[in-house]
Amino acid sequence: MTKTTTAGQRKGVLGEITNFSAAAVNLKRKVVHPVVQVQADVDPHPAVSEDPADVSMKEEQEPFQAFSEVLLSVEDVDEHDTDVLHLCSQYVKEIYNYLHFLEKQQSVQANYMQGYEITERMRAILVDWLIQVHSKFQLLQETLxxxxxxxxxxxxxxxVSSRKLQLVGVAAMQVACKYEETYCPEVGDFTYITDNAFTKSQIVEMEWEILRSLKFQLGCPLSLHFLRRASKVAKCDATSHTLAKYLMELTLIDYNMVHYRPSEIAAASLCLTQLLFDGLPWSSTQQHYSTYDEVHLKPIMQHIAKNVVMVNEGKSKFMTVKNKFSSSKLMRISLIPQLKSPIIKNMAAAALNNL
Structure with missing residues (x-):
């Protein structure tokens, strides 16, 4: 089987968080997320009608700009990054505005499988298995x-029929590998991992079907992208960031959470992490950059807490994520006592009552 990437090529837990000096904490100034506009005095030619996509983009950005203006003074978390080119400090805010726009455009509807042959449990089995395959091939987190x-x-x-569901899963991972990985597993690796249930040609054919159905739109915002931004805003340490990743990965199996946006999942995971470790509320700065307040995140945190309780108490058969995060490489984060605290149990009870 072809090995995909080496450990040195992969981002580590610590490498995902940018540390800042203590002096930067006290520097605050007004931050307004600008929306790029065409000035009338720049172009002497008569105005032309705007592209509908551009109009839609501006409409999506307006809430973020208005939200920025509500808060008179928040810390600019990017002002000290000008010398670090890959952080794109000059336009990182516009990047995340655009990611918010994309996640709305590519949203998944709640209960989308209603009337399907495949069920919620079948999806959970598939995703749990894909997480195992992802670990076996040592792929990037983004790929999962x-x-x-x-x-x-x-x-x-x-x-799709139930007999083709696994084929969809391996073809989707093959597409994701081609998009994210430097070195991709070969198609033969996926036929092997399915115990030759599908041929190479079947996998390639399903790849084509997926790409055509999605119109080749693979630039999908991921909760990982938003979590890294949120961790930077909160100045998280590696332990908090890893716990948030664990809580976030548990949501992948939960069909009842597919309709939540990646940015909501990331913010709720970090908000719950703060409550478990330090009892800290969601700050105004975090609210500003995430665009969500704690009231909005509360029902999402309850869903996440429900997932934690299910695996902790053995009520779920899908233990791959917990076992994965019980390794020393990931700080044995799934075994920490905070995950059995009253905060988790009370939130989980609230989630179950609302189902």
Whole structure:
């Protein structure tokens, strides 16, 4: 089997968080997320009608700009990054505005499998297995999240039989690998991992079907992208960031959470992490950059807490994520006592009452 990437080529837990000096904490100034506009005095030619996509983009950005103006003074978390080119400090805010726009455009509807032959449990079995395959091939974290996103977006527009569900999963992972990885597994690796249940030609054919159904739109915002931004805003340490990743990965299996946006999942995971470790509320700065307040995130945190309790108490058969995060490489984060605290149990009870 072809080995995909080496450990040195992969981002580590610590490498995902940018640390800042203590002096930067006290520097605050007004931040307004600008929307790029064409000035009338720049172009002497008569105005032309705007592209509908551009109009839609501006309409989506307006809430973020208005939200910025509500808060008179918040810390600019990017002002000290000008010398670090890959952080794109000059336009990182516009990047995340655009990611918010994309996640709305590519949203997955709640209960999209209603009337399908495949069920919620079948999806959970598939995703749990894909997480195992992802670990076996030592793929990037982004590849896993993109794989699950592709599966849900495809199944939302294309009904498949239960016997083809695993084929959709491996083809989605093959597409995600080609998009994210430097070195991809070969098609033969996926036929092997399915115990030759599908041929190479069947996998390639399903790849084509997925790409056509999604109109080749693979630039999908992932909760990982938003979590890294949120962790930077909160100045998280590696332990908090890893716990948030664990809580976030548990949501991949939960069909009842597919309709939540990646940015909501990321913000809720970090908000719950803060409550478990330090009892800290969601700050105004975090609210500003995430665009969500704690009231909005509360029902999402309850869903996440429900997932934690299910695996902790053995009520779920899908233990791959917990076992994965119980390794020393990931700080044995799934075994920490905070995950059995009253905060988790009370939130989980509230989620179960609302189902």
């Amino acid at each position: 999240y993109l794989t699950v996103a592709i599966v849900d977006r495809f199944l939302q527009v294309q009904k």
